[in-house]
Amino acid sequence: MKIYLAGPDVFLPDAVEIGRRKAAICERHGLIGLYPLDNAIDLTSPDASLAIFKGNEAMMDSADAIIANLTPFRGPSADAGTVYELGYMAGRGKLCFAYSNDPALYTERVARSFAVTKAATGHLIDGEGLAVENFGLTDNLMMIHSLELHGAELVMPRQRPTDIWHDLASFEACVALAADRATGKSD
């Protein structure tokens, strides 16, 4: 089973190293991890971003599953590029797994950065007057329920680890879920 390793990990200063660690964990479980930075891209080319897109799309098309890192990125929700990839893989009928190293509810995450108030209707609203999703989930319902129906529930640690960008315990739990699926131990 080939697994596309999606996440804002590619923006880390040690992005290549974390990709190697993730691929090694996949290998230990008998799976093949495909990491976006494995594609050789000439970053000095004016078409670099298009080449990255095409490389990632081809990599996703060649994979059987995705493990997406949905740890909140620059706001209360997951990284947009990663979320796009999760949606793309669900649309292609691939197996979808994901983890988040922040187990906080979406309402709590929003309240960290925005002034959330309760409207007369009982709804939570932000400073612009837009409703804050309040279903007891950790992020937007489209991702959370997609995982339940297209793969497995979002994996989260009980507590946010000290280093949310390098702790791979929840990632490895996703790999174990994928390996069980690959060997037919669960469906």
Add this chain to the structure above:
Amino acid sequence: MKIYLAGPDVFLPDAVEIGRRKAAICERHGLIGLYPLDNAIDLTSPDASLAIFKGNEAMMDSADAIIANLTPFRGPSADAGTVYELGYMAGRGKLCFAYSNDPALYTERVARSFAVTKAATGHLIDGEGLAVENFGLTDNLMMIHSLELHGAELVMPRQRPTDIWHDLASFEACVALAADRATGKSD
């Protein structure tokens, strides 16, 4: 042509009304707009969020195209639920259109809310040390290039309109693009 109308519009206080306006614009162009709030959901049910997911997925599966509102939402990027839906529709091979009422570059959007500095390597990095995508695009490259390859380029106003949540000029430009595609005026 049936078009799934994706966006954080559903979180607006006048969410139903803006859906009606969008559907009316589609109708004027000979298209059918499908709006998530058209699904009848019992919001008091404990399974409400799952019912919303299933309703949205069925609506997307029945649509030929998506018009996604990628206006930045609670941070520098688009709404995660909307981005998921754009990815899903691209994965399903549907036509993808989108607009953003904020034409600012992603680097500018990030700098509004985060301390961005230039590393010795020349890369822009945020306060956590993660690289800021800097390809002259308005949002993550996965969405921007997906649109080019699976539908049409992201539509944006020259200037951010006064009311970014209710101005539908760029939305209507997307509808016009979809209508041209539906009638074979462009490919």
